[in-house]
Amino acid sequence: MSDGARAGGRARPVRTEPPRLDSPCPPLHTSAGMDMILAENLVKVFPSPDGSDKRAVDGLSFRVGPGEMYGLLGPNGAGKTTTLRMLSGLMAPSEGRAVLAGCDVAADARRVKRNIGFLTAHTGLYQRLSPRELLTFFAELHGLTAGDARQRVRHLVEWLQMDDFAELRCGGLSTGQRQRTNIARALVADPPILILDEPTLGLDVLSNRVILDFIVRERDVGKTVLLSTHYLHEAEVMCDRVGLLHKGRLVAEGTVQELLEQTGEPHLNEAFLRIVGESESVLPPAPAPAAPEGKPG
Amino acid sequence: MISYRRVSLIYLKELVDILRDRRALAAMVIVPIVLYPLLMVGSVQAISVASSELRRQIVIGVDPTHHASFHELYHEHETHAALQPPSSLPDPPDEAPEERPEVLLREVRTDEMAQAVRDRLVHLGMVFRSLPSGDPLTSQYEIELIYDPELPRGRSAFDWLSDVLRDVARHRVEFRMSVLNVPIESLEPILLVERRITTPGSVLSLILPLILVLMTITGAIYPAIDLTAGERERGTLETLMVSPVPVMELIVGKFLVVTTVAVVGAALNLACVSATVYFGGFEQALSGREQSGGFPFGVLPVILLSLVPFAILFSAVLIAVCSFARTFKEAQNYITPVILAALIPGGIAALPTSELQGVLAVTPVANMVLLTRELLLGSPVPAGMIARVLISTTLYAAAAVAVAARIYGTESVVFSDSGSIRASFARRLIRPTERPSAALVTLVAALLFPLWYFVQVRLQSAGGAGVLDTLRLSAAALPICFVLLPLGVLWYWKANPAATLQISAPRPRHVLAAVLLGLALWVPVAEWTVLQGRLVGMAPGLAEQNRELMAVLNAAPIWQVVLYLGIVPGLCEELFFRGALLSGLRGSMRKWTAIVVTALVFAVFHFVFFHVPTKAVLGIVLGWLCWQSRSIWPAVLAHVLHNSVVALLPRVGDRLGMDLAELSTPAHLPIHILAPGLVIVAAGVLLARRPASRQAPG
Numbered sequence: 001m002s003d004g005a006r007a008g009g010r011a012r013p014v015r016t017e018p019p020r021l022d023s024p025c026p027p028l029h030t031s032a033g034m035d036m037i038l039a040e041n042l043v044k045v046f047p048s049p050d051g052s053d054k055r056a057v058d059g060l061s062f063r064v065g066p067g068e069m070y071g072l073l074g075p076n077g078a079g080k081t082t083t084l085r086m087l088s089g090l091m092a093p094s095e096g097r098a099v100l101a102g103c104d105v106a107a108d109a110r111r112v113k114r115n116i117g118f119l120t121a122h123t124g125l126y127q128r129l130s131p132r133e134l135l136t137f138f139a140e141l142h143g144l145t146a147g148d149a150r151q152r153v154r155h156l157v158e159w160l161q162m163d164d165f166a167e168l169r170c171g172g173l174s175t176g177q178r179q180r181t182n183i184a185r186a187l188v189a190d191p192p193i194l195i196l197d198e199p200t201l202g203l204d205v206l207s208n209r210v211i212l213d214f215i216v217r218e219r220d221v222g223k224t225v226l227l228s229t230h231y232l233h234e235a236e237v238m239c240d241r242v243g244l245l246h247k248g249r250l251v252a253e254g255t256v257q258e259l260l261e262q263t264g265e266p267h268l269n270e271a272f273l274r275i276v277g278e279s280e281s282v283l284p285p286a287p288a289p290a291a292p293e294g295k296p297g
Numbered sequence: 298m299i300s301y302r303r304v305s306l307i308y309l310k311e312l313v314d315i316l317r318d319r320r321a322l323a324a325m326v327i328v329p330i331v332l333y334p335l336l337m338v339g340s341v342q343a344i345s346v347a348s349s350e351l352r353r354q355i356v357i358g359v360d361p362t363h364h365a366s367f368h369e370l371y372h373e374h375e376t377h378a379a380l381q382p383p384s385s386l387p388d389p390p391d392e393a394p395e396e397r398p399e400v401l402l403r404e405v406r407t408d409e410m411a412q413a414v415r416d417r418l419v420h421l422g423m424v425f426r427s428l429p430s431g432d433p434l435t436s437q438y439e440i441e442l443i444y445d446p447e448l449p450r451g452r453s454a455f456d457w458l459s460d461v462l463r464d465v466a467r468h469r470v471e472f473r474m475s476v477l478n479v480p481i482e483s484l485e486p487i488l489l490v491e492r493r494i495t496t497p498g499s500v501l502s503l504i505l506p507l508i509l510v511l512m513t514i515t516g517a518i519y520p521a522i523d524l525t526a527g528e529r530e531r532g533t534l535e536t537l538m539v540s541p542v543p544v545m546e547l548i549v550g551k552f553l554v555v556t557t558v559a560v561v562g563a564a565l566n567l568a569c570v571s572a573t574v575y576f577g578g579f580e581q582a583l584s585g586r587e588q589s590g591g592f593p594f595g596v597l598p599v600i601l602l603s604l605v606p607f608a609i610l611f612s613a614v615l616i617a618v619c620s621f622a623r624t625f626k627e628a629q630n631y632i633t634p635v636i637l638a639a640l641i642p643g644g645i646a647a648l649p650t651s652e653l654q655g656v657l658a659v660t661p662v663a664n665m666v667l668l669t670r671e672l673l674l675g676s677p678v679p680a681g682m683i684a685r686v687l688i689s690t691t692l693y694a695a696a697a698v699a700v701a702a703r704i705y706g707t708e709s710v711v712f713s714d715s716g717s718i719r720a721s722f723a724r725r726l727i728r729p730t731e732r733p734s735a736a737l738v739t740l741v742a743a744l745l746f747p748l749w750y751f752v753q754v755r756l757q758s759a760g761g762a763g764v765l766d767t768l769r770l771s772a773a774a775l776p777i778c779f780v781l782l783p784l785g786v787l788w789y790w791k792a793n794p795a796a797t798l799q800i801s802a803p804r805p806r807h808v809l810a811a812v813l814l815g816l817a818l819w820v821p822v823a824e825w826t827v828l829q830g831r832l833v834g835m836a837p838g839l840a841e842q843n844r845e846l847m848a849v850l851n852a853a854p855i856w857q858v859v860l861y862l863g864i865v866p867g868l869c870e871e872l873f874f875r876g877a878l879l880s881g882l883r884g885s886m887r888k889w890t891a892i893v894v895t896a897l898v899f900a901v902f903h904f905v906f907f908h909v910p911t912k913a914v915l916g917i918v919l920g921w922l923c924w925q926s927r928s929i930w931p932a933v934l935a936h937v938l939h940n941s942v943v944a945l946l947p948r949v950g951d952r953l954g955m956d957l958a959e960l961s962t963p964a965h966l967p968i969h970i971l972a973p974g975l976v977i978v979a980a981g982v983l984l985a986r987r988p989a990s991r992q993a994p995g
Contacts, residue, residue, distance in 0.1 A: 088539055089539075090535065090539060092728075110542075113540060114541040116539075118539040120535070122532055123532065124531045124533035124534075125533065126310075126314055128313075128314050129310070129313070129314060133313070137310045138540060140306050141306060141307075141540045141542055169317075185536070
């Protein structure tokens, strides 16, 4: 990541080293200067049998460098979730391609999945398993041996201070405990890339804090983080660069400082409103209105 | 490639998850332990009470003027019954002595008798049309019995009264003959003695298979919903899908859990039913025999074993159906018609007239109910028939799992906000692919299996058609089933037909290899048949069929033999098995697994289970040839040549010093045939060993 990209960063909390795997995931084809995340002209059309197709993502391109935190910002229905699902191999793009650390998602989605930690505010946990059982299960699914998985889970439980509830059933955990379990799940294979979709949506202040601390710590140890949020102040504080998404299209991109200078606004909120307002007058009308986020169909 | 470690991980996790769920445990344990024994006890008692009720009281309508006549006849019967047994034969040991019913007479005028029966005022109307008068040696009663045979009580009353009247009539005849000094035997040149034997377990055999089917389904429903729609509703599906695990492994793991629960549930049910029967003293009521020991406890493990494929099939179907659902409630709605659809063939199979043969043998549910019944009765079921039932069930289960995997991974299933499932199957929205998926070709094979079996059964049972006509019709049906139908599916799913069917020009050395193998493969195949025949014996009737077929083939024009048995089957079968099926499987299987699985499916499609090993070997060679050459044509050529050579061999067999007709006592091939044959095959294998250098399509 370039120094310029870092320039937009803000003061960071005290670094606490999370536990690392000796040999985490099978290495991807990484090399110096290579983009860790590359989206090229991504399009996602949600079809319906009556022919009224909806373009939730419409020709989106951006790239994220190693160790960089990139914020994908936009209002509800902008196409953030769909983009993240395409990048993590959960959805196939209708057009374009997604490449994570040199590996095409369409060609080898499993390999890409081994190297990403995916977290959303809605990610469910198995109610009848304990956090320790759940983490061990996902660690072994990622290819860790039973012994390595146990050790890894022990470290994560210790690091995230989950000892008090590690043996309880997930169904009985508080929201904060569930969030910590989810963080541990996303980190269980020590992936080099984190894809976080509205991770703080609907959380209380304390749970929010836990998540934000976790994100910053992971970025500080060199992980590439792609963060989607519509809380612009979060991005303003944490992200090295941001992309503003509106109706499935990227309407602006740069460091927070660059966007503020470009618009002459004091805060990202106002800058975003101005950019969106300008884009409404410049952009040709979309073939079909993008459905609200989470409800495109 | 499926990783068994990951599948077992998923299996264990899901099993723990399900076993910790109180609702699942209730469905799996409490329902069978409490509900079904209760239901069984209740229904057995109800049937028992109802049947004794039928006999207990009979209401007979008699005209008031004829009461005396009725009493005369009835007392005559009672007197005889008290003096001597009605038959010279003792009661059969397994039949109960008849219970004497309570007879009530109701006064009904003769002209109102039919209406009284219709109005159910009486069970039976007895009309004395004429009364005896004068000579006791020639006088005669003419009696009309009016009843509704649709009413059990009416039938029961008729049976009882006609027995009584027959008994009186017989004694009166005996009396008259003795007066006339004529031996009674002169009137009865044939003495017909009716003796009813209740087959052990016959009543049970009709009920138990259906009960077992229901129990197996009941146990599987809850976990199937919970592991698919339930997972999606709870939001854990996205978490699981973002893990580096292929959808097929997820589905197989979940499917194994549902199967386990279904089998354990069925075993629990069976154990509970047995315990209830044994300790509750219901053996007699269930087995339909008076003596105890009628309930065949010994066959219960066999029944449970035969239930495993059914549990596999139904678990797969339930998983596939529930995969469509986005919520628990939606899944429950989808399951109701599935259960009804399962009960229809199950109900047909439970009819006493249904037999394990024909299309029923490959009809899901029906074949399992019939097989269970046959096993319960201890009937000898041919191994080929058992194989047919098990293989068809396994094939359907594989297709259901494949379909479940196809649906489960669909975006519209994983994400509730990604459009309708219907949209996922609309042709215009399907993205073109080079080759079809394994799920799709497995589904086509599963659909083709009963279809082709049905065609074969119809062709063979077509009255009047000779062997050659059957071959001609079969040759006409082959392109429809094995070419047009798969091509239609490939078109719909936008798979590239040329790449899928490997329509590309082969290398000359592979063509030469195909010629050599096609001409000489019959030699090792014949030797194998000899060895197999000596080891396990020939299937009964097979040698006779072979002899008949050879006689017809020897008399038929050569072009017809080559066309019907060589060219058409060779081309059509290769286009489907080595074309569509192998292409689909190669995407998710290793080379040899895909070739062997294709060959086994190819073998069972011939429906002669004695020939399965030889057909499988032939299929492996053809699959390997196709794989090496990256073209369908060498396999087609080898298949056509092989079939033609085998069909024409009987014409020249004598000259080669072979007696091919005597397949029932097969002899090894003479060395002057065997040695060159094996050398030619070896040459063909050597030639085809080097694969075609260009890249395989896709």
